Amino acid sequence: xxxxxxxxxxxxxxxxxxxxxxxxxxxxxxxxxxxxxxxxxxxxxxxxxxxxxxxxxxxxxxxxxxxxxxxxxxxxxxxxxxxxxxxxxxxxxxxxxxxxxxxxxxxxxxxxxxxxxxxxxxxxxxxxxxxxxxxxxxxxxxxxxxxxxxxxxxxxxxxxxxxxxxxxxxxxxxxxxxxxxxxxxxxxxxxxxxxxxxxxxxxxxxxxxxxxxxxxxxxxxxxxxxxxxxxxxxxxxxxxxxxxxxxxxxxxxxxxxxxxxxxxxxxxxxxxxxxxxxxxxxxxxxxxxxxxxxxxxxxxxxxxxxxxxxxxxxxxxxxxxxxxxxxxxxxxxxxxxxxxxxxxxxxxxxxxxxxxxxxxxxxxxxxxxxxxxxxxxxxxxxxxxxxxxxxxxxxxxxxxxxxxxxxxxxxxxxxxxxxxxxxxxxxxxxxxxxxxxxxxxxxxxxxxxxxxxxxxxxxxxxxxxxxxxxxxxxxxxxxxxxxxxxxxxxxxxxxxxxxxxxxxxxxxxxxxxxxxxxxxxxxxxxxxxxxxxxxxxxxxxxxxxxxxxxxxxxxxxxxxxxxxxxxxxxxxxxxxxxxxxxxxxxxxxxxxxxxxxxxxxxxxxxxxxxxxxxxxxxxxxxxx
Amino acid sequence: xxxxxxxxxxxxxxxxxxxxxxxxxxxxxxxxxxxxxxxxxxxxxxxxxxxxxxxxxxxxxxxxxxxxxxxxxxxxxxxxxxxxxxxxxxxxxxxxx
Numbered sequence: 051x052x053x054x055x056x057x058x059x060x061x062x063x064x065x066x067x068x069x070x071x072x073x074x075x076x077x078x079x080x081x082x083x084x085x086x087x088x089x090x091x092x093x094x095x096x097x098x099x100x101x102x103x104x105x106x107x108x109x110x111x112x113x114x115x116x117x118x119x120x121x122x123x124x125x126x127x128x129x130x131x132x133x134x135x136x137x138x139x140x141x142x143x144x145x146x147x148x149x150x151x152x153x154x155x156x157x158x159x160x161x162x163x164x165x166x167x168x169x170x171x172x173x174x175x176x177x178x179x180x181x182x183x184x185x186x187x188x189x190x191x192x193x194x195x196x197x198x199x200x201x202x203x204x205x206x207x208x209x210x211x212x213x214x215x216x217x218x219x220x221x222x223x224x225x226x227x228x229x230x231x232x233x234x235x236x237x238x239x240x241x242x243x244x245x246x247x248x249x250x251x252x253x254x255x256x257x258x259x260x261x262x263x264x265x266x267x268x269x270x271x272x273x274x275x276x277x278x279x280x281x282x283x284x285x286x287x288x289x290x291x292x293x294x295x296x297x298x299x300x301x302x303x304x305x306x307x308x309x310x311x312x313x314x315x316x317x318x319x320x321x322x323x324x325x326x327x328x329x330x331x332x333x334x335x336x337x338x339x340x341x342x343x344x345x346x347x348x349x350x351x352x353x354x355x356x357x358x359x360x361x362x363x364x365x366x367x368x369x370x371x372x373x374x375x376x377x378x379x380x381x382x383x384x385x386x387x388x389x390x391x392x393x394x395x396x397x398x399x400x401x402x403x404x405x406x407x408x409x410x411x412x413x414x415x416x417x418x419x420x421x422x423x424x425x426x427x428x429x430x431x432x433x434x435x436x437x438x439x440x441x442x443x444x445x446x447x448x449x450x451x452x453x454x455x456x457x458x459x460x461x462x463x464x465x466x467x468x469x470x471x472x473x474x475x476x477x478x479x480x481x482x483x484x485x486x487x488x489x490x491x492x493x494x495x496x497x498x499x500x501x502x503x504x505x506x507x508x509x510x511x512x513x514x515x516x517x518x519x520x521x522x523x524x525x526x527x528x529x530x531x532x533x534x535x536x537x538x539x540x541x542x543x544x545x546x547x548x549x550x551x552x553x554x555x556x557x558x559x560x561x562x563x564x565x566x567x568x569x570x571x572x573x574x575x576x577x578x579x580x581x582x583x584x585x586x587x588x589x590x591x592x593x594x595x596x597x598x599x600x601x602x603x604x605x606x607x608x609x610x611x612x613x614x615x616x617x618x619x620x621x622x623x624x625x626x627x628x629x630x631x632x633x634x635x636x637x638x639x640x641x642x643x644x645x646x647x648x649x650x651x652x653x654x655x656x657x658x659x660x661x662x663x664x665x666x667x668x669x670x671x672x673x674x
Numbered sequence: 675x676x677x678x679x680x681x682x683x684x685x686x687x688x689x690x691x692x693x694x695x696x697x698x699x700x701x702x703x704x705x706x707x708x709x710x711x712x713x714x715x716x717x718x719x720x721x722x723x724x725x726x727x728x729x730x731x732x733x734x735x736x737x738x739x740x741x742x743x744x745x746x747x748x749x750x751x752x753x754x755x756x757x758x759x760x761x762x763x764x765x766x767x768x769x770x771x
Contacts, residue, residue, distance in 0.1 A: 238714065241719055242718070279732075482713055484717075485750065
């Protein structure tokens with residue numbers, strides 16, 4: 051084999067066939083996640099190291115049921131397979147990944163692809179599960195019938211792709227005809243013909259007992275039950291939020307003390323001066339205050355990945371379909387909204403699975419109202435400073451209850467906005483749900499680990515880039531220009547940030563924000579969690595006392611009236627999301643209108659909510 | 675549960691009672707609109723093909739919407755208007771009630 055030409059392989063398959071697990075097994079950690087040129091469909095590519103030392107580029111295509119697309123994802127898949135997507139190299143070989151336990155459904159698209167003369171290999175994935183279920187596949191016969199090589203794979207076992215890798219070693223990059231095959235929309239007769247062909251091929255090569263769905267049946271009887279299923283779902287969600295707060299405590303404390311130790315160490319070893327202030331006050335304190343939230347984010351994603359991998363998430367969407375229906379959405383919107391509790395960016399990306407364009411748009415617009423994990427630090431700080439630790443009703447922690455109310459306020463706001471948007475667009479036509487509820491399975495540890503690692507990497511990259519840069523900029527703004535000689539107030543008053551804060555105070559004074567908060571809101575637009583670091587920096591630089599994180603909470607409790615604290619919380623429930631959210635909205639909607647409209651309505655809503663909260667709280671506390 | 679009058683056997687998947695085994699007869703010929711054509715085609719593509727065993731395994735509440743349907747070896751969540759496009763006949767082989 052020539053090792054000069056790098057081979058390009060694309061993985062194609064139905065959703066839920068274990069394609070991504072196979073991709074992880076083939077490429078390990080040598081993966082690159084980006085978007086396809088010009089569109090926002092996620093493009094996952096990785097490198098497979100062959101035993102002979104060659105490297106094969108593996109592309110994980112979005113899952114599809116058919117080459118005849120009903121979503122943006124499926125369109126990309128078709129275009130890559132047919133080699134008609136501009137800016138994307140034509141794959142030398144397509145690996146058709148199939149769920150060996152469900153060839154009835156999976157083989158149809160394989161035949162569709164074969165018709166276009168695309169060079170391909172068929173991978174019978176989950177071959178072990180198929181064997182256990184008594185399905186016997188005569189692989190040579192299947193290969194003969196299809197006219198393509200067939201290999202068995204077990205994506206969840208180490209070495210489970212060896213047969214596929216050996217097969218790839220035989221395949222040389224073969225030039226395709228220069229003219230891309232012509233595509234036309236199939237009709238019902240085409241589909242029926244293909245189906246008969248699937249039946250014939252399976253009849254000649256596969257013996258399967260009647261499908262045993264007893265376990266799934268038993269689980270679904272409970273988990274999809276309108277009452278029991280809903281109770282279990284509510285319990286699961288409650289458990290997730292509990293875990294995010296209680297399990298994350300120890301690792302968060304560890305990170306906090308590590309950051310503190312680093313700050314102390316630097317303070318002792320470095321000479322007093324500008325550079326030390328930049329590193330200790332600006333970088334370590336600022337970045338550290340954000341880094342602390344990594345454990346919470348990972349715990350949240352661990353649960354989400356677990357639910358997704360086990361096949362439960364679409365069932366939750368099924369259960370909530372009616373609830374979502376009351377505001378004109380479908381159950382499909384539930385999954386993106388749930389992800390948005392972690393972060394709005396993956397949430398907005400997840401809306402791509404909503405095939406109805408209007409539903410998708412509405413979902414994108416309300417995603418920022420789901421309380422993302424970046425808002426947690428702000429809530430936690432303010433609640434910790436102002437809400438007493440008290441048990442109410444003999445059972446509930448008052449602080450936890452306030453937090454719960456804030457989450458609910460976001461959800462209620464989202465429902466209201468969705469209702470108005472779906473109404474404003476005129477009476478909705480009936481739109482399809484048509485969502486597969488995959489067979490239950492135990493989540494695979496390796497996949498969970500990869501998913502978490504990816505999340506951690508994204509978060510750390512964000513901390514290392516955007517947040518780090520902002521903290522440095524903020525430090526400069528808060529430090530320069532130096533106060534004039536003979537100035538009495540804290541130095542920051544005379545800095546650019548101080549001037550900006552005082553200017554913004556005119557806008558925010560009616561809702562009770564002082565100039566320190568006004569400054570913190572500016573970098574908070576770029577990344578919400580920075581607001582905490584910013585408050586920390588502002589207060590650290592405006593006081594003589596330099597103890598930061600631990601001191602911030604009591605400092606605020608002294609400095610702010612209760613009405614200001616509540617007003618800030620209300621502001622944060624609705625306030626325009628971080629720049630990343632607006633940027634991803636711009637990309638996903640391919641328009642400037644929607645991100646601007648989103649920022650506008652969120653700003654108005656936030657101002658209104660904060661104003662009402664401030665005034666009402668003043669009524670109860672201020673004068674009394 | 676309520677006994678079904680045999681004369682009025684359900685003919686569409688939307689009318690099939692929970693848990694009753696049936697078989698797909700076909701998908702209704704698509705109407706004129708593009709959405710209807712796409713829906714009919716997609717239903718065929720995901721396996722609502724003549725002769726396939728089909729069963730309703732769960733129904734939402736209220737209004738028995740949406741429904742979860744097991745067809746062949748795969749399970750799908752459908753709305754009633756989608757299920758209405760699928761014509762069925764009761765599976766006499768499994769009709770022990």
